[in-house]
Amino acid sequence: MRTYGARDHEATVTEILPRTQHFIRVRMSSPTLMDDFVYLPTCFVRFWFPDVDDPESEQQRAYTITEIDEDAGTFAVDVVLHEPSGPASAWMMKAKPGDSVSVTPLGSTHFDVPEELPAGYLVIGDSASIPAINAILETVPNEVPLEIYLEEHDPKDRSIPLASHPLARFHWVPRRGETSLAAAIEDRDWSDWKVWAAPESGSLKHLRKRLRDDFGFPKSEIHAQAYWYYGREFGKKRPKNLVDETAIETAAPDAAGTVAAQEGASTPEALVTGERREVSEESVGAYAGDLPTSASRSAATMDSKASHVASSEPAPKRGAWKAEAGGRLLAPLKPTFILAGIAQGIITLVELAPFVLLVELARLLLSGAEAAQLWTLGVWAVALMGAGVLLSTALLLWLHAVDARFAKDLRQRLLRKLSRVPLGWFDARSSGQVKQLVQDDTLALHYLVTHAVPDAVAAAVAPITVLVYLFFVDWRIALLLLLPVLIYIVAMAIMVVQSGPRTGQAMKWAERMNVEAGSYLEGQPVVRVFGGAAASTFRARLGEYIQFLEDWQRPMSGQKAFIDLVTRPATFLLLICGLGTTLIVTGAMDPVSILPFLFLGTTFGARLLGVGYGLSGLRGGLLAARRIQVTLDEGELETLVSAPSVGSSAATVGSVQDASGRRAVPGRDPSDRDASSRDASPDAPGRDASGRVEFDRVGFSYRPGVPVISDLSLSLEPGTVTALVGPSGSGKSTLAALLARFHDVASGAIRIDGHDLREFTPDELYTKVGFVFQQTQLVHGTVRENIALAVPDATDEQIEAAARAAQLHDRIQTMPQGYDTVLGPDAALSGGERQRLTIARAILADTPVLVLDEATAFADPESEYLVQQALDRLTAGRTVLVIAHRLHTITGVDQIVVLEDGRLAELGNHETLITQAGRYRQLWDAGAAATLVGASTTVGASTEPGSDTATGAAKAANAGAATDTAETLTSASGEGQIR
Template identity: 40%
Template sequence: MKTEQARPSAALGLGELLRPVRPRLGTAIGLQAVAAVVAVVPFAAVAELARVLLAVGPVDRGRTWTVAAIAAGALVVWLLLTTVAAALAHHADLDFQLSVRRRLIDRLGRVPLGWFTDRGAGGVGKAVQHDVDAMHHLVAHSLLNLTASAVTPLATLVYLFWVDWRMALVLLIPIVIGVALFIRMMVRLDAGTAAYDEAQQRIVSSVIEFVEGIAVVKMFGQAKRAHRRYTQAADDFATFFIAWISRGYRATAASALVLSPITVLLTVLAGGTALVSAGHLDALDLLPFAIVGLGLAAPLQALDYHGHDMELAGAAAKRVGALLAAPELAVPAEPRQPDSGEGIRVEFSGVGFAYDADRPVLSDIDLVLESGTVTALVGTSGSGKTTLAKLLPRFFDPTAGTVAIGGVDLRDVAPDQLYRLVSFVLQDVQLLNASVRDNIRLADPGADEETVRRAARAAAIDERISSLPRGYDSVVGRDVRFSGGEAQRLSIARAILADTPIVVLDEATAHADPESEAKVQDALSELAAGRTVLVIAHRLASVVGVDRIVVLEHGRMVEQGTHEELLAAGGRYAQMWRLQEQAGLGDDADDRDTHTELGAAKEGR
């Protein structure tokens, strides 16, 4: 069977992300550049108007009105150009955000479910929301502002060099010195960035160590010692940070002082006086430099701010681009339908799995789940139980061997068809910020009210939902917050509504409070009845009545059989059973009554 493997994609940069809106954005930048040139005209017109009015002899009224008209016209043109440029940029930004978010959602909808296990929802949410917002400011504002900040000084200098090149060179003295100081400051700060990151990591680590270990150090009377280590780390960070920032602030202050209007005006007056006295400059020609030249430094100082926006947007684009390059789940070119026959059989054949070449997790797994049976995976932490179970709903694909349902490799089954065959209930339940009804109906969006309620009743959660003021219309997180056990029962209701023939359970009672644990177990018994079940068990007493128990050790199957057979064998399972009995988790009378529901479900079929 030919399967269409997803090709790894290179992470996209900012330029590639902007490709769909590049023509409009380029047009907006071009209009903004023209507007930046036009913006100099009114100021130059004021200087020229002053020269006309202060000239010796009668005032040339025609020339006066012409200059005034040019200034007014330039203002109108500038307003029109900037308005159109801003409108184009914002329009491009809206399409850009829509395009990126759609691409993100589309991509994330096609990656393996296991991809999300190594990434918190916060990181994905940050990329979809905050990182796209960071690029929004760049597209809608910063690029235009950066263009204006770069073009306006250039246009001003061209005009001033046309008036008098010698005076323009005098004006450049504080500009060049200020820019050089600014560049020096940036180089110094960049050189210390790595050290700053390391210092920040040390203080964060010390805070975490102090907070997480406070109970232990207080127990042994070492709170003062631990606090001293924390305060020392904080003091070291503060000393480094103050010294690092002080160097930057001194350079920043010096640059701002040199580029300030007062410094520029003093330079213009001093240089102009010398040139006028020497007869190299007409006194009226000094006016453009005093009027226009003062505004030359401000756009240059703004370049840093807009450059910082570019840096933030570039970093955000890298994170978004990395998500857009996430590996997709392989999709079969010609999907096959598993043979249900009298039931669906699951078979693991020579299965191996490794997250990378140096991290093998599973090796040589040969396991058959007969239709309608309950199989439990047990073993110590890190033995590979969860990884093996997650291969069945295709959170990952095995790196060796095959996992087949009804004789068909999972990689040859269409994803939508697979999730009509397999459902799962995990330890950590994720509830959406939506109504309780919609949370249950995720398994079947078209389910009617009675079907949803029937599933909730089977999961022993209907009574709790009905007691809410808004009942099934209650919004999770706003109208109601469910306990761990209640959330598990909602998750079980989803699985019951999905009505798949195969169910994967990951110790669904792990986060349930004692009061609701029995209800969760009753719901699990209802869910397991008549289905092929693969359950991850941490408490052995919870699976004593299942059809088969498989013991994993270091990613390999070391034992399998019923509870009685494994105890009689006296191997690894028997040793684990004795340890749990000693820890109070064994098969005492109450525990037996509470934790054999899956076995009871099997017997009741």
């Protein structure tokens, strides 16, 4: 360990606190330890305890830091007192304040939660690892589930306090042998879960095998370490006389040794916050494996049907992990890679052959050979050189053709996938991220597909072939040439170890900075107006990125310079000339024999550096492949043939009715959908009784176990206006997004005219539901194309009628080419005009159901009046769902739905709810206190076409000059997430 700078530090016991009958907390003081120790959650230190059987030796044991005061130089560890006791337990049992022991922080690790959260954590251990498990429970975010499996060695183990976590389940597994813990793991799909395992070493061996073989866990998703081994002494041994030396000469612990326990403990009551499950003997016995002799008596008591269960039950389901996504994407190219590797190996040999022939040609020249021999070798050398160039070119052309076809197919698959994923998928990502996926990531695969395999094969075959040849010429110089190669390999390995997780972090930083730079450039108007303050966030993030790169690369700058020096052709030439001259002068080598080394020996460095430079491209390609496959694995909107009724109550206008009181709506044959579609005419009169929307026991969550909408039932009758109100985070935007099918419900169903949304294809759905959101989005194209976006085959007359109804026709006529004007810098629309164009789209689409956000948010007073008139025309006779931002604007709607924590808290009209001392009244009072003007403005409920009174959502969008409520009733519709 001297190489790594390990030092001993003296730790003195200051206090011992019993926590249970066999579990104690030991507080210690070691001021010098803090000089070598950077504390992070779940870090540990290694102790050296006197060996009770060998006074001249010490045993190693690692313990988690559970408390620390770096300024005072104090820390604490939690210790399980085992019986029979080993060196650690024996010392701890007798320890008292003032006793000292040697400690070192070498090899300490910590538990990290990645930026991309896993589906969950499978945490496995026993009493010795409970401090570590407590630290994990305290570190993992509350929305991530954990399954905790604890092997019980002693009944007292259950009294050890465990930390709490809202989504943690605890499973105690009685130990009956080395296979008990592995057998207890639930047979289920563990896709995208991570494993942290630290049980006894014998149990760990079987556990790792089952995790890999039965469930398919990749190695990268398993963090496994052993704390101790049944029947063996703890840790690694060292002579006691090393205790006073500064450096420690010992080996790092292996799987049979000890690695740290990790932080933290709480109260025994913490167990009740998660579900506790006993693992039956039968389930343990169902796993095949030999039980040790000490457990044979217990094993004999197992139920006889356990073996039947083991043989008859289906094999556990193997999961799929994002970490392996890149491999799945590239799997079809595996035959191509194999053929390319074989071909490149042959080409490399062909390319090296001319150099060997030239060496022989030089030998013949010096020995006075006949001209015919020289011509023959020369012709062969030139022919092989030409053949190598032709073959290499042909291979690259073939691989480029493969890459072009693969990239084309990949982009088509991505575009098909993006057309089928829920719209909420786009809301969770910026346009820069989507562009990177479709364009940049597919381009990043170019090196991986076209050059990675040939470069790797050439880098391996060429040096090995040359070395073999040179060893036949003179083994002494060839052996010397191995020295720079070995130095390069060792130095690169050290750099890779030092980089550790920072390589992946660098990729994340690069991706993040691309998005930040795009946002910074798009926000230049704001930056210019507000000056440095507006740009400070970007500058700060850029400074953090630069600091990260400096912290990562600066310590390795010397190593990189050394590697470059070692692999230079001049270095190889110096070695060849130095040793070769010595051998020639002493007569130990024929002078002609140095020629092969001069021709071939200097090429090693370029080959090795080529491998290093190619690694970044290879790593970038693999990450791009992973991102692409993860996207291709995203769930798509499912189209059902039929959707059964959930059979629950739904709330109708003004009241919450039970199942017996709910008005039934007759179903309609799916084949009649097209026939029932109305012409997209903006002049159509009032609608018939269609457009009934029913939310039937709807449940939804963005992450498993964290519900956003819970068991919500609600009905929107045809031609009525329903307003969603509630505090920020109550689920308003999410509920509207579900009606738009930005996401599919997790439970229950949403129906339009008796048909589940999932029965409709996207094109069919958007003939039923229209949207007008605050954030308008125009596509690159003409005004006509933008209006007809939802109805591409609309006639010019229909498009113009929609524009007239949206109060936009006159503005379009002033544009250079009228409806054929291409929207851009020379033909821009104001915020109010853009909103009216969006309304024209909705009018042309002529959907019976409409979802509205505050449509006048970006309009000036003059534009607001025009937008309001357009909304009056749009909402007439339709079923409207409004996301209400200001309560005074929705007093006249038919139905107000008050949401709180994703549940229906109250339901009724304004007159009913305002008289109740409920949540709506609280929100109203808060809004009234904040409203400065326009408090008397209300929304009429008229559904007559042409009514001068703004109807439903039109009046809900009547912004006035009122301020938002004190409850911050704002939401950005279409974001797909709760605000």
